Amino acid sequence: MNTVAAVLEAARRKLPASEARLLLGHVLDQSAAWLLAHGEQVLDEDDLLAFASLVARRAGGEPVAYLVGRREFFGRDFEVSPAVLIPRPETELLVDIALANVGAGETARILDLGTGSGCIAVTLALELPQAQVTAIDASAIALAVARRNADRYSARLRFVQSDWFDALGEESFDLIVANPPYIAAADPHLAAGDLRHEPVTALASGTDGLDALRRIIAGAPAHLAPGGQLWLEHGYDQAPAVQELLFAAGLTEVKQHSDLAGIIRVSGGRLPLEFALTARGKAP
Numbered sequence: 001m002n003t004v005a006a007v008l009e010a011a012r013r014k015l016p017a018s019e020a021r022l023l024l025g026h027v028l029d030q031s032a033a034w035l036l037a038h039g040e041q042v043l044d045e046d047d048l049l050a051f052a053s054l055v056a057r058r059a060g061g062e063p064v065a066y067l068v069g070r071r072e073f074f075g076r077d078f079e080v081s082p083a084v085l086i087p088r089p090e091t092e093l094l095v096d097i098a099l100a101n102v103g104a105g106e107t108a109r110i111l112d113l114g115t116g117s118g119c120i121a122v123t124l125a126l127e128l129p130q131a132q133v134t135a136i137d138a139s140a141i142a143l144a145v146a147r148r149n150a151d152r153y154s155a156r157l158r159f160v161q162s163d164w165f166d167a168l169g170e171e172s173f174d175l176i177v178a179n180p181p182y183i184a185a186a187d188p189h190l191a192a193g194d195l196r197h198e199p200v201t202a203l204a205s206g207t208d209g210l211d212a213l214r215r216i217i218a219g220a221p222a223h224l225a226p227g228g229q230l231w232l233e234h235g236y237d238q239a240p241a242v243q244e245l246l247f248a249a250g251l252t253e254v255k256q257h258s259d260l261a262g263i264i265r266v267s268g269g270r271l272p273l274e275f276a277l278t279a280r281g282k283a284p
């Protein structure tokens with residue numbers, strides 16, 4: 001009999017049990033808890049075929065998040081598609097740091113560069129209801145995904161299609177965050193595992209992986225309000241280079257934070273008040 005328990009058991013020959021449960025839960029539109037409680041339930045032919053197809057695609061390497069069209073981030077479900085990077089748990093660190101630096105009642109102007117699924121920007125807009133959040137991405141398709149994620153949670157934010165700061169004019173922000181592409185273009189990881197299926201423009205950035213980080217850090221002072229902060233996610237071995245770039249851009253209070261694996265993953269700094277004034281030509 002093709003019961004829930006039997007098909008999950010059979011799928012375990014090809015996939016980890018947790019992935020098989022996610023895929024079957026998606027087909028049946030039920031939770032993992034429901035599956036456990038309904039092991040005797042018999043699947044109809046359509047569901048059986050749909051599940052078999054997902055198991056085969058997963059076994060062929062497609063990411064589970066793309067197969068089910070969603071991934072959890074910061075306790076909320078986000079729609080994802082192959083047009084956007086799949087949200088990573090380590091990126092929650094960037095959100096934690098942003099939240100620790102902006103008061104809940106503050107009307108901070110926040111910019112998320114390269115928003116992708118919108119997971120960072122939508123989370124910040126929901127956690128900081130007083131903030132004015134702007135999310136930019138170069139990809140119109142990614143922005144459509146981000147917009148749907150905002151709508152789904154009735155998050156209020158502004159979306160702008162832009163190549164990093166290009167479309168923002170002279171606008172400035174109290175907080176700029178980004179999880180930009182930071183993998184070296186020739187890194188063999190790009191051709192392996194789930195990364196093969198993700199948008200390369202969201203992952204790879206020049207020969208040393210630092211092209212986007214360089215551009216964002218160099219452009220940030222012109223778009224930070226006096227005293228404003230910039231926080232960036234970067235690669236496991238890029239902390240020294242990013243620290244140097246932050247100093248070279250004139251930022252102070254440069255700080256670096258480790259993720260749960262103990263890897264320095266997020267770096268940032270603040271635009272000093274004097275620097276902001278001179279850079280804008282408002283001081284002698």
Ligand code: GLN
Nearest residue numbers: 179180181182183202203
């Ligand atoms: N942390 C991701 C990975 O290594 C990369 C994300 C990114 O480039 N922003 O899989």
